[in-house]
Amino acid sequence: MTNVAILGFGVVGSGVAEVLKRNGPHIDAKVHAPVELKYILDVRDFPDSPFAEFIVHDFSVIENDPDVNVVVETIGGAKIAKEFTERALRAGKSVVTSNKELVAEHGYELMRLAQEHGACYLYEASVGGGIPIIRPLKQCLAANEITEICGILNGTTNYILTRMIRAGLSFQDALKEAQQNGYAEQDPTADIEGHDACRKICILASLAFGRHIYPAQVPTEGITGVTLADVAYAESCGRKIKLLGRAIQGEDGKVRAFVAPHLVHGEAPLAGVEDVFNAIAVKGNAIGDVMFYGRGAGKLPTASAVVADVMDAARNADRPKYLDWGPGGEDVTVPPEDVSSPWYVRADAAADQIRSAFSEPAFLARAGAPAGETAFLTRSMTRGELMEKLEGLQPRSVFRILEN
Template structure:
């Protein structure tokens, strides 16, 4: 009998218990072992549940019980999750988690402990929720040299942008609706400012490139400055705006990584990913482009991924098979200012032709974008240009009397 402990009984934690007890027979059959949840750690009381007798309030009970072989951490946050997970691994217990903040910040350290103790640290639910992405990246695509990953990694921002694109809803109204529907938190900062997507692309890049990429080294920009005018110019260009997390390795092994809004062509597979769905594109040298698609969050999809990791730990007890990467080298991540990309800009002007001529002078050749309903301004898309050069050119446009009203990167996916 494999005894399991569950740390946290919030949305995901209660989902884990629900999935486990609902599908227990098939779960045990797939694991090849009888299983039981022995403890559920939470400071709150949950009377009236069929498993109310499982609740405890002291973590020491879990870490000191040798019968507990697998621990599922679904508390969220960095502390005390990190301390609890570290001690469980050091005690010879396998740990699974849905905690993207924990994996993005401490993954290399925790994986090293798991490997030394010959236990597992698995985190399928930390990136795609119910979308399988960690295991395929680590196992199914292992024969590939993966040089690039890009995707829509946050369902909340994708929902907001979808409402802006399809219904002409202002950002503030779309955010309010997302909160009413439970897609966005009361404090939506982690979602709308790209922090959540940053943590996820860091995890994917760490797996793909074998070195820990820390969120604090990643340039991150959210969608809070995107306007309906920007959406209209994207449509005139032939695409849509998406919040994209992307990581690319160059021939020297250096990593360019960023989270930002971007123009994406209407022909791209990512352009059709809408509402709360996520889409993750992986470019391998053998497979070409592979796209993983589905709901990136939600109680039961995320819980399903957590339970699947529990099954994996039980089936492979005594065998380390988690993804693995080493602590990051200091110069692993390139300064985003040293990279090149195309940009869309919209500027205020009285005469569009004069503004476009100035843009050509500063940016090189540009493609004009016109939206008939928008007057007193003009939009354009640059060619490939250095990030730092684009910033200087945008400031020069403003100094020349053409205030920049919007600036978004243009990607080729």
């Protein structure tokens, strides 16, 4: 018998309650024991909700109830969520979360704490919404040494870029539309500046490479600098602009992780990932390339990932499962400065200036380009080499090109 408490009755939390209820018999059958919702913690009351009877306002009710064995944390943020997670784990309760900020910032310590108290700390829903990615990474790809992870990890920015590409909306208009459709928050900073994608690539990279990689170790650039001019130039060479989170393990064993807009070839699988969908491509030394695709956010997809973790915690109550990684440190990563790639550059410079700085630049054209604007693709080089060549020119947009 598993009793579940949900912390936070927001979008994901209410989705979890709904999935537990709707698929109840199905879930009980798969776990071979009843899985029951017992409490929902929220500061508000929800008198009209079918779940009103479950609402409590005091976390200690949950903490002190020995019958609660699984706590679902869907509060978000790294403050009160962290405190409640720690208290639940210390009480020997397993915690399931969709909170990428908390896992990216404190995953290692929370996993250690879980282990000390014989509990699970599970976080499938923290990356890729409903897409199963955490377990496949850990279990199914176990036989591989993973060399690279590359993903479209944020649905909001992918929606905005899709609307810029397909409907010709400016960044500002596409953002406004995303907000109207409920795909972007009123304060969209975490999405459009790439912080959300950064947290997710941290979680994936920590799991894949075995040591905690913190957001502060991951140079992050969002999409606010992407213009319709860039979209048009990308299209002129058969490419699409996508915000990618990437983590590459070099031969020195160190990880280069970064988040930035990239030009992706139109026929690459990642180019076909549109709107609010996410996709995560993984490269292993035996498996080659695999990709996981699905809705990266949304109430029920995310809730279904949470509930799968709840079921896993319920099934493994007497033998907790650890999807964990080792401690972080400055030695885990190096800045991605030595990662070579071709680049896309749009600059206020004459073609002749470009030609004298770069060997064989591939110039691009677009309708309506103002005089003095030049865009081109470079050969493969590091960022340092690129910046040296761009000295004295006036680059407006500088994006990597994703190879193969």
